[in-house]
Amino acid sequence: MSPGARSCIRCGGRLARDNGDELCGPCARGRERLPRLEPAQWRTEDMRNALLTREFGEVLRAWRRHPAHGGRPVPQIDLAGWLGITQGQLSRIESGRNRVRDLDKLNWYARTLGIPAELLWFELDGADDPGPPVTRDLELGNGALVPTTAPLSSSLLVESFSTVLEQYVRTDRVAGAHRLLPIITQQMRYVDQLDETGGSAPMGLQPLRARFAEFLGWLHQDAGNLPAASEWTRRAATLAGECGDERLQSYTLVRQSNIAAESGNPSAAIDLARVALRTPSNLSPRLRTLGLLQLAHGHALRRERGESDRAIGQAWDNAADSGAGDDLAGYCTPEFIRMEAAHSWVQLGKPEAAEEALLKALPLWQVEDRRDLGRGLALLAVAQARTGQAEQSLEAARRALAIAAETHSSRTMRQLHRLPEELRSRGGVDQAIELRKLLHRTVRAQR
Structure with a gap:
């Protein structure tokens, strides 16, 4: 072989001078x-x-x-x-x-x-x-x-569905639950069917099913169907337990606590939050913060000011250790913490503290969290009504209602439906009448 000649690393044949690869033509075609x-x-x-x-x-x-x-x-x-x-x-x-x-x-x-x-x-x-x-x-x-050699890969299918779920979660934060409920219900049926195709279940299927079930529970909750929300979230907790995912199990317990609070059962909300917080050290700081905020809200519903404020303080201390990113509780930002603290303070009769927290949080709210921005504005309207700021309350309510009309968030609408009585009882009669008209038009347009 002449000096400088090169050979194929597979078959040993001589490579052409213009071949910059390490394989000859036939070997490269068979790669x-x-x-x-x-x-x-x-x-x-x-x-x-x-x-x-x-x-x-x-x-x-x-x-x-x-x-x-x-x-x-x-x-x-x-x-x-x-x-x-x-x-x-x-x-x-x-x-x-x-x-x-x-x-x-x-x-x-x-x-x-x-x-x-x-x-x-x-x-x-x-x-x-x-x-x-x-x-x-x-x-x-x-x-x-x-290429036809590779079979349909269950692992790739699970990975694909996980990516789709993340996209739907982002969509929900912008547009609300009502458009996604029929889609996710159908997706849940298909994910369930992956376990019924014969043979062993694909790796990662159980956590995926738990995530879809939890998300479906959340969508029902924001749409106002608390029994369905409770049922789907309970199923998610069961699936998380079966696959041994302690972090996901804790998250579903926090979600069950949240549903219990909205259902008017503060004792169950407190008990569920405490169980979620007893998870071992793999509980992320943001997820622990969510549990503490839910614990605070349960105590607030029982008018236990000291316990509620103590849990909020622990949540802030814990949030200081939160890093960027969490696949379950990534939405637990400082703005979210302030909103949840304000929610507890409204319940505890501390509207000034709630207003102060919300005025700091709302300007920092991200565009992709539009649905929760509406809820924060509704809470601000309640806090301002209770401090006698009728005009400011009505303006915040108008903005919250505009978002709720897009997202169909029942949580935001519940706050707004209570607001006319808050305004009327504190002298804002004209504002209460105006808000009732706006609510009536919005509800009629959504039917």
């Missing part, structure tokens, strides 16, 4: 196809040692590093694609963090790689059958490939 080991190549010392461990992660790592692949390990991302999983999942399997014990998965991985049945520590289903073709990618006449 998308899973390379098959010959029966004898499965019996090398490294492969046999890996198979003797009975850990499929060891087998996959040994397979990627087999000399038959040309001296360089097969990239994880390539093998992951052939197996129908993500690169992250493959990495966790190889490192031993995720141990493959599901027989269906073991069968699929073994068949995909072509491991001889007699070398396996488990019985290969249909070992006497010829099985599927060795390579199921469709090769076109021009050398191009149509």
Whole structure:
């Protein structure tokens, strides 16, 4: 071979001068196809040692590093694609963090790689059958490939639904529950059906079902259907318990506490919040803050000022440790904490403190939290009515009502429906009459 000549790392053939790749043309075209080991190549010392461990992660790592692949390990991302999983999942399997014990998965991985049945520590289903073709990618006449080897990946399906759920949560914060309820109800049915397709449930399905059930419970709550909200949130708590997700279980307990408070049962609200706060150390600071705020609200409903203020103080102390981001309680921002504290102070007959907190919070409210901005404005209107600021109260109520008309938030509307009596009892008769007219028009337009 002439000086400077290069060879293909897989077949050893000479590379063309203008080929900047490390593979020759034929090997490069076959890169998308899973390379098959010959029966004898499965019996090398490294492969046999890996198979003797009975850990499929060891087998996959040994397979990627087999000399038959040309001296360089097969990239994880390539093998992951052939197996129908993500690169992250493959990495966790190889490192031993995720141990493959599901027989269906073991069968699929073994068949995909072509491991001889007699070398396996488990019985290969249909070992006497010829099985599927060795390579199921469709090769076109021009050398191009149509990939068809990977099955429908349950893990990717779960991941896709999780992404969709996050998008719906953001939509709810802007537009409210009423548009999403029929959509999420249908999505919940489909997620449930993933567990009824035969075989083992996909990894991550139970937490996904719990998240969808909790979100559906929230949508019913904001739409004003508290019995349905309670039922769906209770189901979410059960699913979270079954999959051993303590953080999600605590979050559903906080949500149950919130529903109990809205249902007029402060004792249950307090008990549920206390149980949620007893979760071990993996409870995030924001989630703990939510539990403390709910505890404060339960005490406020029972007019227990000292206990409520103490819980609010603990919530602020705890919030100081909150980092950015929390997949469950990310909305627990300083603005949200002030709004929830104001809600408790309104209940406790401290409208001045509530007004002060809300006037600090509302200018900082984010556009994507429009529905909760409406609720905050409604609380401000109540606080201002109780301090004798009838005109300011009516103006805040107008703005809250405009948002509630878009989002159909029953929580905001409940606050506003109580407001005319608050105004009237404190001398704001004209403002009470005007607000009643606005409420009547809004309710009629929503029917």
